[in-house]
Amino acid sequence: MGFTLKDIFDVELLERMLNDLYKLVKAPLAIVDISGEVIVQVGCTSICTEFYRKDQISFKQCMEVGIEDDLDISSSHKVLECHNGLKMYKAAIVIKGTVVANVILSQFLLEAPIEEKIVFEAKKYGFPLEIFKTVHYKAQIITYKQLEQLVLFIDRFVAVLNDIIEKRFTYKELEEELLSGYDVLGSAYQQLSTLDDDLKINISKLKEKDNELINSEMRYFKLFSHMSQGLVVFKVINNFEKATDEYCVVDVNNAFETLTNINREQLIGKTLTDIRNQFDFSLINNIRDLINNDSKKPFEYFSKKLNKCFDILAYQFSQDEVVILISDITREYDEAILQKKQLMDTVIAMGSMIEKRDLYTAGHQKKVAYLACKIALEIGLAKDRIEGLYIASRLHDIGKIGIPSEILTKPDKLSTAEFEIIKSHPQIACDILSKIEFTWPIATIVLQHHEKLNGTGYPNGLSGEEILLEAKILLVADVVEAITAHRPYRPSLGLPNALEEISNFSGIYYEADIVDACIRVCSKNDWSKMMEEALDDSNSSLLKV
Incomplete structure:
Protein backbone atom coordinates (compact mmCIF):
# COMPACT_ATOMS: atom_id res chain seq x y z
CA MET A 1 0.00 0.00 0.00
CA GLU A 175 -0.52 -0.81 12.05
CA GLU A 176 -2.06 -1.30 8.57
CA GLU A 177 -1.62 -5.06 8.77
CA LEU A 178 -3.26 -5.07 12.18
CA LEU A 179 -6.29 -3.08 10.93
CA SER A 180 -6.74 -5.27 7.82
CA GLY A 181 -6.59 -8.37 9.97
CA TYR A 182 -9.62 -7.33 12.04
CA ASP A 183 -12.06 -8.46 9.32
CA VAL A 184 -10.37 -11.84 8.91
CA LEU A 185 -9.98 -12.44 12.65
CA GLY A 186 -13.40 -11.14 13.76
CA SER A 187 -14.09 -14.29 15.72
CA ALA A 188 -10.83 -13.86 17.62
CA TYR A 189 -11.33 -10.14 18.28
CA GLN A 190 -11.66 -10.51 22.06
CA GLN A 191 -8.42 -12.46 22.31
CA LEU A 192 -6.57 -10.04 20.03
CA SER A 193 -7.92 -6.83 21.62
CA THR A 194 -5.63 -7.21 24.61
CA LEU A 195 -2.68 -7.86 22.28
CA ASP A 196 -3.73 -4.84 20.21
CA ASP A 197 -3.75 -2.59 23.28
CA ASP A 198 -0.31 -3.85 24.28
CA LEU A 199 0.95 -3.31 20.73
CA LYS A 200 -0.37 0.27 20.70
CA ILE A 201 1.32 0.94 24.03
CA ASN A 202 4.58 -0.43 22.63
CA ILE A 203 4.20 1.66 19.46
CA SER A 204 3.59 4.76 21.61
CA LYS A 205 6.75 4.05 23.59
CA LEU A 206 8.68 3.45 20.39
CA LYS A 207 7.42 6.78 18.97
CA GLU A 208 8.55 8.54 22.15
CA LYS A 209 11.99 7.03 21.73
CA ASP A 210 11.83 7.94 18.05
CA ASN A 211 11.15 11.59 18.95
CA GLU A 212 14.05 11.52 21.40
CA LEU A 213 16.21 10.19 18.57
CA ILE A 214 15.02 13.03 16.27
CA ASN A 215 15.96 15.64 18.88
CA SER A 216 19.34 14.00 19.43
CA GLU A 217 20.13 13.74 15.71
CA MET A 218 18.94 17.27 15.01
CA ARG A 219 21.23 18.57 17.76
CA TYR A 220 24.09 16.60 16.26
CA PHE A 221 23.17 18.08 12.88
CA LYS A 222 23.09 21.61 14.22
CA LEU A 223 26.58 21.31 15.68
CA PHE A 224 27.94 20.60 12.17
CA SER A 225 30.34 18.03 13.51
CA HIS A 226 30.77 16.64 10.02
CA MET A 227 32.00 19.92 8.53
CA SER A 228 35.53 20.96 7.72
CA GLN A 229 34.73 24.63 8.39
CA GLY A 230 35.59 26.11 11.76
CA LEU A 231 32.62 26.78 14.05
CA VAL A 232 32.28 28.91 17.16
CA VAL A 233 28.97 29.06 19.05
CA PHE A 234 28.35 32.28 20.98
CA LYS A 235 25.66 32.79 23.59
CA VAL A 236 24.16 36.26 23.93
CA ILE A 237 24.68 37.88 27.33
CA ASN A 238 22.43 40.85 27.97
CA ASN A 239 24.39 43.73 29.48
CA PHE A 240 21.70 45.99 30.91
CA GLU A 241 24.19 48.37 32.55
CA LYS A 242 25.78 49.27 29.22
CA ALA A 243 22.61 48.73 27.16
CA THR A 244 24.58 46.43 24.84
CA ASP A 245 24.90 42.70 24.28
CA GLU A 246 28.06 40.70 24.95
CA TYR A 247 28.78 37.31 23.45
CA CYS A 248 30.27 34.33 25.30
CA VAL A 249 31.89 31.31 23.60
CA VAL A 250 29.97 28.12 24.50
CA ASP A 251 31.32 25.66 21.93
CA VAL A 252 34.13 25.31 19.39
CA ASN A 253 34.58 22.47 16.89
CA ASN A 254 37.79 20.64 16.01
CA ALA A 255 38.10 22.33 12.62
CA PHE A 256 38.30 25.74 14.28
CA GLU A 257 41.17 24.57 16.48
CA THR A 258 43.00 23.21 13.42
CA LEU A 259 42.46 26.39 11.36
CA THR A 260 43.48 28.86 14.08
CA ASN A 261 45.93 26.83 16.22
CA ILE A 262 43.93 27.87 19.31
CA ASN A 263 42.66 25.23 21.77
CA ARG A 264 38.98 25.27 22.65
CA GLU A 265 39.91 25.38 26.37
CA GLN A 266 41.35 28.84 25.77
CA LEU A 267 37.99 30.08 24.40
CA ILE A 268 35.15 28.28 26.21
CA GLY A 269 33.45 30.63 28.66
CA LYS A 270 35.31 33.68 27.34
CA THR A 271 33.57 36.75 25.86
CA LEU A 272 34.49 38.55 22.66
CA THR A 273 36.10 41.22 24.82
CA ASP A 274 38.15 38.59 26.70
CA ILE A 275 39.62 37.06 23.53
CA ARG A 276 40.64 40.32 21.82
CA ASN A 277 44.31 39.74 22.64
CA GLN A 278 44.28 36.31 20.95
CA PHE A 279 43.03 37.80 17.69
CA ASP A 280 43.41 40.98 15.69
CA PHE A 281 41.26 43.75 17.19
CA SER A 282 39.77 44.52 13.76
CA LEU A 283 38.65 40.88 13.42
CA ILE A 284 36.80 40.98 16.75
CA ASN A 285 35.16 44.28 15.82
CA ASN A 286 34.09 42.88 12.44
CA ILE A 287 32.61 39.77 14.08
CA ARG A 288 30.73 41.93 16.58
CA ASP A 289 29.36 44.09 13.74
CA LEU A 290 28.43 40.97 11.76
CA ILE A 291 26.36 39.68 14.70
CA ASN A 292 24.82 43.01 15.75
CA ASN A 293 23.75 43.90 12.20
CA ASP A 294 22.42 40.39 11.49
CA SER A 295 24.42 40.52 8.25
CA LYS A 296 24.07 37.63 5.83
CA LYS A 297 27.15 38.71 3.89
CA PRO A 298 30.50 37.13 4.82
CA PHE A 299 33.67 39.16 5.13
CA GLU A 300 37.23 38.18 4.32
CA TYR A 301 39.98 38.36 6.93
CA PHE A 302 43.69 37.82 6.28
CA SER A 303 45.73 36.65 9.27
CA LYS A 304 49.35 37.76 9.01
CA LYS A 305 50.25 35.50 11.94
CA LEU A 306 48.87 32.36 10.25
CA ASN A 307 49.46 33.61 6.67
CA LYS A 308 45.91 32.49 5.86
CA CYS A 309 42.80 34.13 4.47
CA PHE A 310 39.42 33.27 6.02
CA ASP A 311 35.83 33.75 4.92
CA ILE A 312 33.73 34.54 8.03
CA LEU A 313 29.93 34.34 8.23
CA ALA A 314 27.40 34.58 11.10
CA TYR A 315 24.25 32.47 11.51
CA GLN A 316 21.45 32.91 14.05
CA PHE A 317 21.58 29.48 15.71
CA SER A 318 18.75 29.97 18.17
CA GLN A 319 17.05 32.85 19.95
CA ASP A 320 20.07 33.46 22.18
CA GLU A 321 22.89 31.74 20.28
CA VAL A 322 24.92 32.74 17.22
CA VAL A 323 27.26 30.56 15.16
CA ILE A 324 30.35 31.99 13.46
CA LEU A 325 31.38 29.91 10.44
CA ILE A 326 35.04 30.20 9.36
CA SER A 327 36.29 28.83 6.02
CA ASP A 328 39.90 28.72 4.86
CA ILE A 329 39.96 30.47 1.44
CA THR A 330 43.73 31.01 1.30
CA ARG A 331 44.06 29.13 -1.97
CA GLU A 332 41.25 31.12 -3.64
CA TYR A 333 42.69 34.34 -2.18
CA ASP A 334 46.16 33.61 -3.62
CA GLU A 335 44.67 32.70 -7.00
CA ALA A 336 42.63 35.93 -7.05
CA ILE A 337 45.75 37.99 -6.27
CA LEU A 338 47.64 36.24 -9.09
CA GLN A 339 44.76 36.76 -11.54
CA LYS A 340 44.57 40.45 -10.66
CA LYS A 341 48.30 40.83 -11.18
CA GLN A 342 48.12 39.09 -14.55
CA LEU A 343 45.17 41.29 -15.51
CA MET A 344 47.01 44.45 -14.54
CA ASP A 345 50.14 43.37 -16.43
CA THR A 346 47.96 42.91 -19.52
CA VAL A 347 46.19 46.26 -19.03
CA ILE A 348 49.50 48.08 -18.56
CA ALA A 349 50.88 46.48 -21.73
CA MET A 350 47.78 47.42 -23.75
CA GLY A 351 47.80 50.97 -22.38
CA SER A 352 51.43 51.37 -23.38
CA MET A 353 50.68 50.65 -27.06
CA ILE A 354 49.07 54.02 -27.75
CA GLU A 355 51.64 55.93 -25.70
CA LYS A 356 54.38 54.43 -27.90
CA ARG A 357 52.69 56.10 -30.89
CA ASP A 358 52.12 59.46 -29.20
CA LEU A 359 55.10 60.61 -27.13
CA TYR A 360 53.40 63.90 -26.27
CA THR A 361 50.69 62.10 -24.31
CA ALA A 362 53.02 59.53 -22.71
CA GLY A 363 51.80 58.83 -19.20
CA HIS A 364 48.42 60.49 -19.83
CA GLN A 365 46.40 57.30 -19.25
CA LYS A 366 48.32 56.50 -16.06
CA LYS A 367 47.70 59.97 -14.65
CA VAL A 368 44.04 59.94 -15.59
CA ALA A 369 43.59 56.51 -14.01
CA TYR A 370 45.28 57.61 -10.80
CA LEU A 371 43.21 60.80 -10.51
CA ALA A 372 39.95 59.02 -11.43
CA CYS A 373 40.44 56.47 -8.66
CA LYS A 374 41.26 59.22 -6.14
CA ILE A 375 37.97 60.92 -7.07
CA ALA A 376 36.09 57.61 -6.83
CA LEU A 377 37.49 56.98 -3.37
CA GLU A 378 36.48 60.49 -2.34
CA ILE A 379 32.83 59.93 -3.32
CA GLY A 380 32.76 56.48 -1.67
CA LEU A 381 32.51 54.29 -4.78
CA ALA A 382 32.69 50.55 -3.97
CA LYS A 383 36.15 48.98 -4.25
CA ASP A 384 35.02 46.56 -6.97
CA ARG A 385 33.75 49.41 -9.15
CA ILE A 386 36.96 51.40 -8.55
CA GLU A 387 38.91 48.44 -9.90
CA GLY A 388 36.84 48.52 -13.09
CA LEU A 389 37.25 52.31 -13.33
CA TYR A 390 41.03 51.97 -13.03
CA ILE A 391 41.20 49.46 -15.90
CA ALA A 392 38.92 51.56 -18.12
CA SER A 393 41.02 54.67 -17.38
CA ARG A 394 44.28 52.89 -18.27
CA LEU A 395 42.74 51.91 -21.62
CA HIS A 396 40.49 54.91 -22.38
CA ASP A 397 42.64 56.23 -25.27
CA ILE A 398 43.47 52.84 -26.81
CA GLY A 399 41.18 53.76 -29.70
CA LYS A 400 43.80 56.30 -30.83
CA ILE A 401 45.68 53.35 -32.24
CA GLY A 402 43.32 53.75 -35.21
CA ILE A 403 44.08 57.47 -35.62
CA PRO A 404 46.82 58.49 -38.10
CA SER A 405 50.10 59.40 -36.39
CA GLU A 406 50.35 62.71 -38.18
CA ILE A 407 47.12 63.83 -36.52
CA LEU A 408 48.11 62.56 -33.06
CA THR A 409 51.48 64.32 -33.19
CA LYS A 410 50.46 67.44 -35.10
CA PRO A 411 52.21 70.45 -33.46
CA ASP A 412 49.41 72.87 -34.44
CA LYS A 413 45.76 73.03 -33.43
CA LEU A 414 43.65 70.41 -35.23
CA SER A 415 41.31 71.33 -38.06
CA THR A 416 37.60 70.57 -37.85
CA ALA A 417 38.03 67.53 -40.11
CA GLU A 418 40.97 66.27 -38.10
CA PHE A 419 39.06 66.70 -34.84
CA GLU A 420 36.18 64.68 -36.31
CA ILE A 421 38.68 61.86 -36.92
CA ILE A 422 39.95 62.18 -33.32
CA LYS A 423 36.35 61.91 -32.09
CA SER A 424 36.15 58.39 -33.52
CA HIS A 425 38.63 57.00 -30.96
CA PRO A 426 36.03 56.07 -28.26
CA GLN A 427 34.14 53.89 -30.76
CA ILE A 428 37.37 52.29 -32.00
CA ALA A 429 38.33 51.56 -28.38
CA CYS A 430 34.88 50.09 -27.69
CA ASP A 431 35.16 47.83 -30.75
CA ILE A 432 38.50 46.53 -29.47
CA LEU A 433 37.57 46.14 -25.79
CA SER A 434 34.12 44.62 -26.39
CA LYS A 435 35.86 41.50 -27.69
CA ILE A 436 37.51 40.98 -24.29
CA GLU A 437 35.49 39.46 -21.45
CA PHE A 438 35.89 41.73 -18.39
CA THR A 439 34.06 41.53 -15.06
CA TRP A 440 33.20 45.23 -15.46
CA PRO A 441 31.59 47.14 -18.39
CA ILE A 442 34.99 48.40 -19.56
CA ALA A 443 34.04 48.85 -23.22
CA THR A 444 30.95 50.93 -22.31
CA ILE A 445 32.85 53.14 -19.84
CA VAL A 446 35.51 53.90 -22.46
CA LEU A 447 32.88 54.49 -25.16
CA GLN A 448 31.14 57.08 -22.97
CA HIS A 449 34.15 58.92 -21.53
CA HIS A 450 33.62 61.95 -23.78
CA GLU A 451 29.82 62.13 -23.26
CA LYS A 452 28.65 65.24 -21.38
CA LEU A 453 25.84 65.73 -18.88
CA ASN A 454 23.84 68.04 -21.18
CA GLY A 455 24.10 65.76 -24.24
CA THR A 456 26.70 67.79 -26.17
CA GLY A 457 29.43 65.15 -25.91
CA TYR A 458 30.41 62.41 -28.36
CA PRO A 459 30.14 59.88 -29.96
CA ASN A 460 26.42 59.29 -29.15
CA GLY A 461 25.26 62.53 -27.50
CA LEU A 462 24.18 60.77 -24.30
CA SER A 463 22.98 62.81 -21.33
CA GLY A 464 22.22 62.55 -17.60
CA GLU A 465 21.55 59.04 -16.31
CA GLU A 466 22.27 57.51 -19.73
CA ILE A 467 25.97 57.91 -18.90
CA LEU A 468 27.64 55.46 -16.49
CA LEU A 469 28.94 56.97 -13.24
CA GLU A 470 32.42 55.60 -14.00
CA ALA A 471 32.40 57.36 -17.40
CA LYS A 472 31.43 60.64 -15.71
CA ILE A 473 34.36 60.33 -13.31
CA LEU A 474 36.73 59.42 -16.15
CA LEU A 475 35.63 62.51 -18.13
CA VAL A 476 36.48 64.90 -15.27
CA ALA A 477 39.84 63.23 -14.62
CA ASP A 478 40.64 63.28 -18.36
CA VAL A 479 39.81 66.99 -18.71
CA VAL A 480 41.84 68.02 -15.63
CA GLU A 481 44.91 66.03 -16.69
CA ALA A 482 44.69 67.26 -20.30
CA ILE A 483 44.57 70.92 -19.26
CA THR A 484 47.52 70.54 -16.87
CA ALA A 485 49.60 68.58 -19.42
CA HIS A 486 51.87 69.91 -22.16
CA ARG A 487 50.46 69.48 -25.67
CA PRO A 488 52.20 69.70 -29.09
CA TYR A 489 50.33 72.94 -29.81
CA ARG A 490 50.52 74.59 -26.32
CA PRO A 491 52.24 74.43 -22.91
CA SER A 492 50.51 73.29 -19.69
CA LEU A 493 47.71 75.64 -18.64
CA GLY A 494 48.14 74.71 -14.96
CA LEU A 495 45.95 73.13 -12.29
CA PRO A 496 44.04 76.35 -11.37
CA ASN A 497 42.78 76.68 -14.96
CA ALA A 498 41.78 73.01 -14.97
CA LEU A 499 39.76 73.35 -11.77
CA GLU A 500 38.21 76.58 -13.05
CA GLU A 501 37.11 74.75 -16.23
CA ILE A 502 35.31 71.93 -14.40
CA SER A 503 33.82 74.40 -11.88
CA ASN A 504 32.43 76.65 -14.62
CA PHE A 505 30.69 73.72 -16.29
CA SER A 506 29.70 71.84 -13.14
CA GLY A 507 26.17 70.53 -13.57
CA ILE A 508 26.33 71.33 -17.31
CA TYR A 509 29.07 69.13 -18.78
CA TYR A 510 30.20 67.46 -15.57
CA GLU A 511 28.42 65.85 -12.59
CA ALA A 512 28.50 68.37 -9.72
CA ASP A 513 29.34 65.80 -7.00
CA ILE A 514 32.26 64.53 -9.07
CA VAL A 515 33.55 68.06 -9.67
CA ASP A 516 33.39 68.82 -5.93
CA ALA A 517 35.21 65.58 -5.12
CA CYS A 518 37.94 66.33 -7.68
CA ILE A 519 38.50 69.80 -6.21
CA ARG A 520 38.77 68.31 -2.71
CA VAL A 521 41.29 65.71 -3.91
CA CYS A 522 43.43 68.33 -5.64
CA SER A 523 43.21 70.72 -2.67
CA LYS A 524 44.40 68.27 -0.01
CA ASN A 525 47.13 66.62 -2.13
CA ASP A 526 50.27 67.90 -3.81
CA TRP A 527 49.47 67.80 -7.54
CA SER A 528 53.05 67.25 -8.72
CA LYS A 529 53.57 64.45 -6.23
CA MET A 530 50.31 62.78 -7.29
CA MET A 531 51.32 62.85 -10.94
CA GLU A 532 54.76 61.38 -10.08
CA GLU A 533 53.08 58.57 -8.14
CA ALA A 534 50.70 57.95 -11.07
CA LEU A 535 53.62 57.23 -13.41
CA ASP A 536 54.98 54.56 -11.05
CA ASP A 537 53.47 51.23 -12.13
CA SER A 538 54.07 49.85 -8.64
CA ASN A 539 51.14 52.08 -7.61
CA SER A 540 48.90 50.49 -10.22
CA SER A 541 48.06 47.35 -8.26
CA LEU A 542 44.32 46.98 -7.92
CA LEU A 543 44.83 46.06 -4.29
CA LYS A 544 46.22 49.55 -3.59
CA VAL A 545 43.39 51.43 -5.24
Missing part, protein backbone atom coordinates in the same frame (compact mmCIF):
# COMPACT_ATOMS: atom_id res chain seq x y z
CA GLY A 2 1.34 3.49 -0.90
CA PHE A 3 2.00 6.21 1.61
CA THR A 4 2.46 9.96 1.37
CA LEU A 5 4.89 11.95 3.50
CA LYS A 6 1.98 13.32 5.56
CA ASP A 7 0.98 9.74 6.43
CA ILE A 8 4.36 9.26 8.09
CA PHE A 9 5.08 12.74 9.52
CA ASP A 10 2.97 15.24 11.41
CA VAL A 11 2.99 18.49 9.38
CA GLU A 12 3.75 20.57 12.50
CA LEU A 13 6.81 18.42 13.19
CA LEU A 14 7.98 18.83 9.59
CA GLU A 15 7.48 22.59 9.87
CA ARG A 16 9.49 22.74 13.10
CA MET A 17 12.35 20.71 11.59
CA LEU A 18 12.39 22.80 8.40
CA ASN A 19 12.45 26.00 10.47
CA ASP A 20 15.48 24.65 12.38
CA LEU A 21 17.22 24.01 9.05
CA TYR A 22 16.27 27.51 7.83
CA LYS A 23 17.91 29.10 10.88
CA LEU A 24 21.17 27.56 9.64
CA VAL A 25 21.01 28.12 5.89
CA LYS A 26 19.02 31.41 5.83
CA ALA A 27 17.78 30.61 2.32
CA PRO A 28 14.28 29.79 0.95
CA LEU A 29 13.28 26.18 1.72
CA ALA A 30 10.22 24.03 1.01
CA ILE A 31 9.10 20.41 1.24
CA VAL A 32 7.00 19.58 -1.83
CA ASP A 33 5.37 16.18 -2.52
CA ILE A 34 5.44 14.57 -5.96
CA SER A 35 1.93 15.85 -6.75
CA GLY A 36 3.25 19.43 -6.49
CA GLU A 37 1.62 20.19 -3.13
CA VAL A 38 3.74 22.41 -0.90
CA ILE A 39 3.63 20.64 2.47
CA VAL A 40 5.69 23.21 4.38
CA GLN A 41 7.81 26.18 3.36
CA VAL A 42 9.91 28.85 5.04
CA GLY A 43 11.64 31.95 3.71
CA CYS A 44 10.11 31.54 0.22
CA THR A 45 8.90 34.57 -1.71
CA SER A 46 6.20 34.83 -4.34
CA ILE A 47 8.75 35.38 -7.13
CA CYS A 48 7.39 32.62 -9.39
CA THR A 49 3.72 32.64 -8.41
CA GLU A 50 3.50 36.43 -8.48
CA PHE A 51 5.10 36.96 -11.88
CA TYR A 52 4.41 33.74 -13.83
CA ARG A 53 1.50 31.75 -12.49
CA LYS A 54 -0.80 34.79 -12.59
CA ASP A 55 0.02 35.24 -16.26
CA GLN A 56 -1.20 32.08 -18.03
CA ILE A 57 0.83 32.76 -21.19
CA SER A 58 4.05 33.22 -19.21
CA PHE A 59 3.22 30.21 -17.03
CA LYS A 60 2.70 28.06 -20.13
CA GLN A 61 6.01 29.30 -21.56
CA CYS A 62 7.74 28.60 -18.25
CA MET A 63 6.39 25.05 -18.11
CA GLU A 64 7.29 24.39 -21.78
CA VAL A 65 10.90 25.52 -21.51
CA GLY A 66 11.31 23.51 -18.35
CA ILE A 67 14.57 23.31 -16.43
CA GLU A 68 18.14 22.26 -17.23
CA ASP A 69 21.05 20.87 -15.24
CA ASP A 70 23.29 23.75 -14.22
CA LEU A 71 26.01 22.79 -11.76
CA ASP A 72 27.96 19.63 -10.95
CA ILE A 73 27.59 19.45 -7.15
CA SER A 74 29.15 16.45 -5.35
CA SER A 75 25.76 14.98 -4.38
CA SER A 76 23.27 12.38 -5.52
CA HIS A 77 20.89 15.22 -6.29
CA LYS A 78 20.86 18.03 -8.81
CA VAL A 79 21.08 21.80 -8.91
CA LEU A 80 18.63 22.97 -11.55
CA GLU A 81 18.10 26.22 -13.43
CA CYS A 82 14.78 27.37 -14.86
CA HIS A 83 14.93 29.41 -18.05
CA ASN A 84 13.69 32.33 -15.92
CA GLY A 85 17.24 32.27 -14.53
CA LEU A 86 16.45 31.20 -10.95
CA LYS A 87 18.25 28.24 -9.37
CA MET A 88 16.90 25.43 -7.22
CA TYR A 89 18.47 22.45 -5.44
CA LYS A 90 16.30 19.35 -4.91
CA ALA A 91 17.03 16.53 -2.46
CA ALA A 92 14.71 13.50 -2.54
CA ILE A 93 12.73 12.11 0.42
CA VAL A 94 12.30 8.37 -0.13
CA ILE A 95 9.85 5.77 1.23
CA LYS A 96 10.75 2.19 0.38
CA GLY A 97 12.81 3.18 -2.63
CA THR A 98 10.16 5.56 -4.01
CA VAL A 99 10.54 9.34 -4.07
CA VAL A 100 7.50 10.82 -2.30
CA ALA A 101 8.68 14.43 -1.86
CA ASN A 102 11.64 16.77 -2.25
CA VAL A 103 13.38 19.21 0.06
CA ILE A 104 13.96 22.25 -2.17
CA LEU A 105 16.40 25.14 -1.79
CA SER A 106 14.88 27.61 -4.23
CA GLN A 107 14.57 31.06 -5.77
CA PHE A 108 18.22 32.07 -5.75
CA LEU A 109 21.00 33.21 -8.10
CA LEU A 110 24.69 32.35 -8.09
CA GLU A 111 25.82 35.78 -9.24
CA ALA A 112 24.50 39.31 -9.46
CA PRO A 113 22.06 39.89 -12.33
CA ILE A 114 23.58 41.30 -15.53
CA GLU A 115 21.28 43.70 -17.37
CA GLU A 116 22.40 42.63 -20.85
CA LYS A 117 21.92 38.95 -20.03
CA ILE A 118 18.46 39.60 -18.54
CA VAL A 119 17.32 41.37 -21.73
CA PHE A 120 18.77 38.60 -23.92
CA GLU A 121 17.24 35.71 -21.94
CA ALA A 122 13.82 37.39 -21.67
CA LYS A 123 13.71 37.89 -25.42
CA LYS A 124 15.04 34.38 -26.11
CA TYR A 125 12.42 32.58 -24.04
CA GLY A 126 9.53 34.99 -24.56
CA PHE A 127 9.17 36.32 -21.01
CA PRO A 128 7.85 39.87 -20.37
CA LEU A 129 11.00 41.98 -19.86
CA GLU A 130 9.91 44.03 -16.79
CA ILE A 131 8.58 40.93 -15.02
CA PHE A 132 11.77 39.08 -15.88
CA LYS A 133 13.91 41.95 -14.46
CA THR A 134 11.91 42.09 -11.25
CA VAL A 135 12.35 38.33 -10.74
CA HIS A 136 16.14 38.66 -10.91
CA TYR A 137 16.53 41.75 -8.77
CA LYS A 138 14.31 40.32 -6.00
CA ALA A 139 16.07 36.92 -5.95
CA GLN A 140 18.60 36.07 -3.21
CA ILE A 141 22.24 35.75 -4.32
CA ILE A 142 24.18 32.73 -3.00
CA THR A 143 27.88 32.24 -3.81
CA TYR A 144 29.21 28.91 -5.10
CA LYS A 145 31.03 28.37 -1.82
CA GLN A 146 27.90 29.10 0.23
CA LEU A 147 25.94 26.75 -2.06
CA GLU A 148 28.36 23.90 -1.37
CA GLN A 149 27.88 24.44 2.37
CA LEU A 150 24.09 24.64 2.03
CA VAL A 151 24.07 21.41 0.00
CA LEU A 152 25.93 19.69 2.86
CA PHE A 153 23.34 20.96 5.36
CA ILE A 154 20.36 19.89 3.23
CA ASP A 155 21.77 16.45 2.37
CA ARG A 156 22.39 15.77 6.05
CA PHE A 157 18.88 16.98 6.90
CA VAL A 158 17.33 14.69 4.24
CA ALA A 159 19.46 11.76 5.46
CA VAL A 160 18.04 12.28 8.96
CA LEU A 161 14.47 12.44 7.54
CA ASN A 162 14.93 9.28 5.47
CA ASP A 163 16.32 7.41 8.48
CA ILE A 164 13.32 8.44 10.59
CA ILE A 165 10.91 7.58 7.76
CA GLU A 166 12.36 4.06 7.52
CA LYS A 167 11.63 3.48 11.20
CA ARG A 168 8.19 5.08 11.10
CA PHE A 169 7.23 3.22 7.92
CA THR A 170 7.77 -0.05 9.74
CA TYR A 171 5.37 1.09 12.43
CA LYS A 172 2.82 2.23 9.80
CA GLU A 173 2.93 -1.07 7.93
CA LEU A 174 2.46 -2.98 11.15
